Structure formats: C-alpha cells, structure tokens
Amino acid sequence: MSFPNIYTHRRVAETAAKPCDICFRLSSSVLITPDNKDFFYICPSHLKDAGFCTPKIDQAAIEARKKKELEEEIERVKKEYEEKKKKKEEKDKKDKKGDKDEDKKDGKDEKEKDKDKSETKEDSKPTSPKPEEEEPRVFELKPTFYQQRINKKRQMEIAKRNRERMQDPSFFPSVPKSLP
Template sequence: MSLPNTWYLRRVADTAARACYICYKPSSSVLITPDNKDFFYVCPVHLKDRNFCSPIIDSEEEARKAKEEAMAKEIETVKKEYEEKQLKKKEKEKDKKSKDEEDSKEKNKANEEQNKKSEKDQEKEKNDKIDSIKKSGTASKADEGPRIFSLHKNFYQMRVDRLRNIEAAKRNRERLKDPSLFPSVPSGGL
C-alpha cells in the first residue's frame, strides 16, 4: 500500500467543519489524496507553515491567474476608452449647443433625444462587453493560494502509519472471527 504525498485542498461548508488535525480548532479546509484514500481537516494557517507542508506549483493554475490579470487589464482599458469617448461627446455637444442656440428649440429637443438614445446604446454596449469579458474568466477569487500540497516527511509518515494501523486492526478483527485460529479442545481420555 503506497500513499502518494500529494494532497489537494478542498473546502467544505462551515456547518460541516471538523477539528483541525494539528490544533483541534474547527476548520472547513480539507486535505485529501487524489485517490480519496486519506483525508484530514486542517486550518488554512497551517497550510502556510513551512514545517507542515509545501505547496506544489501548478502550471495550469499560474496560467489561469495570468489570464485573469490580463482580463482585468483589458476591462480597465475598455472603461478608459469609454470615458474618453464620453468626454469627447460632451465637448462636441457643448460646441453644438452654442451653435444650436441660434436654431429653433424644437430641433434641439429632437437632437437631445437622439443623443440620449445613442448614449444609452453605447453605455449598454460597454456594459455588455465588460460582462462578456467577466463571464469568459469565471474563476472564483475565494480560492487564492496554492491548491496542491506535499506534506513534510514527519507528518506524511504519521498519515502512512495511521493507515497501516487501521489495516492491521482490520486484519486482526477478521482473524479473531475465524474459528480455526484458536486451538481445539484436547480430546481423549485420561
């Protein structure tokens, strides 16, 4: 029986929190092996402890984070472009208003209504673009930090010993149930 020294971090609901393996405080973080043979609850503070475990760098995770950062920058540039366009429009509107004052009031009302509609359309377009960018990068921000860990040798050996003891206890229970294990009563006369 070999237990891999690779542990995935999982979160459970706060109502399902159990005692931490180290400090016995309630914790909703669980370290579990990839094959689901062993698991234990641990506080997030202990995961940052160098003497307890080491994070295993996941290249996919790093690529996802870099992609999220790029999307955030793209959203910022879209917002800046939109604000610049709005400033330019306002300046043009001011120029038009000074010229339009000479024209009739009815034409101004019609132009303002069209401008309002076009502004609403552009704002809606901007919001749609931002939403589409956000949806394409649907990753939860709550899971910051590494998700795969390797226990240090002492803690890993404790987990391996625990599993061995559980298996030995199971074998002993099965042996005790077998009647051929015990010697038979002597037969014969005196």
C-alpha cells in the first residue's frame, strides 16, 4: 500500500474543521493525494515550515499566468494610447474652430484643459490592483513525515483486517468434541 508523495492543499468549511495532525489545533486546511488515498488536516503555518514539506512549483502555470498578465498590460496600454490619440484629435479640431472665437473661449479652454489633465491622471492609475501572490497548492512531504503517513495507513489497514477476522466465526477455535 503505497501512494505518491504529492499532496494538494485544499480548504474545507470552517464547520468541518478538525484537529491538525501535528499540533492538534482546529484547522480547515487539508492535504490530500491526487488519487484520494490519503488525506490529513494541517495548519497553514506548517505548510510554510521547510522541515515539514516543500512546495512543488508548476512552471507551466507560472508561465501561463505571466503571459496572461503581459497580454492584459498590452491591451490596457493600447486602450490608453487610443484614448489619448482621440483626445488629441478632438483638441486639434477644437483649435481649428477655436481660432475664430479664440478671444471668447479663453476661460472655457482653461477649464477644459484642467479637466483633461485630471482625467489623464485618473487614467494613468492602474484600474486593477496587482493580485497578491498565490500560495503554492502542491506539496511534497519530507521523508520522515511521508514515512509516518505510510505507517499510519498500514496500521489502519491491519486494524480493519483484524476487525473483519474477529467478526468471522471460523476465526476462533472450536470447542473440543472428544474426550482428552
């Protein structure tokens, strides 16, 4: 009975929290194997402990996330450029029309320029804050803890097998029928 030393971190509902296998405090974090053969509750602080487990980094997922962020940034810059270009064209059109009525609209133009400046300041701010760094989801236990998990699983199987044997009536010896 062996299972891979790869555990996925999952969260359960707070109402389903059970004691941590290490420190026995209530925890809603669970480490589970991909084939669901083994699982145990663990505190999130233990996951950060280098003596307990090491995170397995998925390079493909990191590269895909970086590529997606880069594409979003390019799209945002393109939109900003188009907006600035549009505003500049509108301003040029107003300037051509404004040459005739320049003396009348001086006060209004200054107000519009102030508005444009405030809008560009607002546009330059990032629309969405950077997502905080995700915690690793896949872990590999250190050899001593992994061996403890294997031993515990074996003991559970042995206990289950013994319970089944005890329920079988042929397990116990029968009473002797002949005289000694």
